[in-house]
Amino acid sequence: MNRTPPKKVIQTLSQEVGFGCPVPNCGNPYLEWHHFDPPWSIENHHRPEGMIALCTQHHKNADNYAYTNDQLVEFKKNKVNSEKVKGNFEWRRNKLLTVVGGNFYYETPRALVIDNYDVVSLTRDESGYLLLNVEMLSVSKEERLVMRNNCWENIGTPIDFKCPPSGKEIEIKYENGDFLSIKFYVINNKELFKKNFDIEAPDSLEFPLTISEINFEVSGIDIKVSPKGTNIQTNQFIRNFSYNCGVGMMLNLGIKWRQNWNLVPVPSRRAASCPCNSGYRYKHCHGKIELGG
Structure with missing residues (x-):
């Protein structure tokens, strides 16, 4: 069971x-x-x-x-x-604006998607409360954070972990340098929005507004995503607004992610698609015989 x-x-x-x-x-x-x-x-x-x-x-x-x-x-x-x-937790019922990679995504559930992994996404329950989903990526085989609808499924062994009772912050860091932080706070009007971001709030934003800021770093391949921008050359547009889209920041990097190796089930055939959803066959992904490292 x-x-x-x-x-x-x-x-x-x-x-x-x-x-x-x-x-x-x-x-x-x-x-x-x-x-x-x-x-x-x-x-x-x-x-x-x-x-x-x-x-x-x-x-x-x-x-x-x-x-x-x-x-x-x-x-x-x-x-x-x-x-x-x-x-x-009334802040969890406000309209949501996610700030990631230097851009703004309004009421966009899949906030950060990398190689078809929903690294950070937010849904709502039947009462309208936000539910957080997280799947950290890593080139290490070690266990990384997985959360489904506000429920912890896996944490691994971080060297630093913060999650105060307010629910407005999650910060987690691992020994190799993999890092994720998600911070929530409320902005009540256009004036405070401009003061905070130095940009005019579009008329379509509904206040009070819950802001979600995402920082994500992957050690070993030097990926850094923050509210102010990224170090990825293919994603240099910043300070843009997107509204009610299915996906916010999407990156297709073609990396074979290796986190949570021991949690990936073994399929009945080695030629079957890998259960980790990488898009590779199992024998070329988690079932590869010589992986090194």
């Missing part, structure tokens, strides 16, 4: 805690799934009554027995905290 719960269980657990970590004074919207009754090590199960949604830090605390089962049950019932969480 996969440790990631089915979609219906995830929905139940997320709704139960108001879409934020239920530990008092937390409320972080990026969640993991803790099995406590019984623990996963004793029985593999996905019964919601024996599980709770927690942020990464409080999940680690729970794994180290920081809370009793009775406390976890009380957290699940903490509707007061749940309502507080919803209020604190």
